[in-house]
Amino acid sequence: MVKAGAKMIDNSRAFRQDPEVPLVVPQVNAEDLDWNKGVIANPNCTTAIMLEAVAPLHKAKKLKRLIASTYQAASGAGAPGLAELELQMKEMVEGKPLTVKAFQHQLTYNLIPHIDKFDETNWYTLEELKMRNEARKMLHAPDLMLSCTSVRVPIPRAHSESLNLEFEEDITPEEARAILAKAEGVKVVDDPLNGGYPMPLDATAKYDVLAGRIRQDISRNDKKGLDMFVSGDQLLRGAALNAVEIAEHLIKRGLV
Helix, strand or coil, rough: CCCCCEEECCCCCCCCCCCCCCCHHHHHHHHHHCCCEEEEECCHHHHHHHHHHHHHHHHHHHHEEEEEEEEEEEHHHHHHHHHHHHHHHHHHHHHCCCCCCCCCCCCCCCEEECCCCCCCCCCCCCCHHHHHHHHHHHCCCCCCCCEEEEEECCCCCCCEEEEEEEEECCCCCHHHHHHHHHHCCCEEEEEEHHCCCCHHHHHHCCCCEEEEEEEECCCCCCCCCEEEEEECCCHHHHHHHHHHHHHHHHHHHCCC
16 A cells, blocks of 8 residues: 555554654654655554653753653553453452453552563663654754653543753743643643642543643752643544654645
């Protein structure tokens, strides 16, 4: 189909690190669509959610280092993962032994710091390494220092991420909120005294990534560090919606 002139938007991991294939979230790097050769890759859902909020800050202040901890919903493991969470909750209420098949351990009343296979050379999981490798490619920042810990949590839908960010230039929480308030695909939810912060329940079935808990990193003696929390619907922003938006941008840029 590609040889015949069609465009293929691929949601698997197969092409994400192929140097001949652009890896795209339109709000982050739509310009990379211009050099596509027929195949465009969709990033991992956690990368897409993270970069919606991080890319605008990177463009303004240049990101140097990022530490991420992800809290990923059961449905991120597909229909079997969501079904098992619901079944375990029912079995627990009924006092029955819990079914454990989709995950390595019981998920209900638990957290599992293990998503995808382990790379035995460094003991990161492939899910964690995707965050680093995909962010570097999409931000055109091959030397970006990024470390991630990915955790499966017992909620049905929407992933959340705790982000510690170090920039080349000074940045204040007020500046970050102003930048993100103008960013397409991001909704600032940052009123903690009144319970206003990103939560997966509020991000579910929403197009925007919610960004909040924005604060200066107090471990530093300068203003180059921020902490932030984000939540996004991994089935929409991290997958289906992004694929549709890629197609829309291909049309908008006259590439189909």
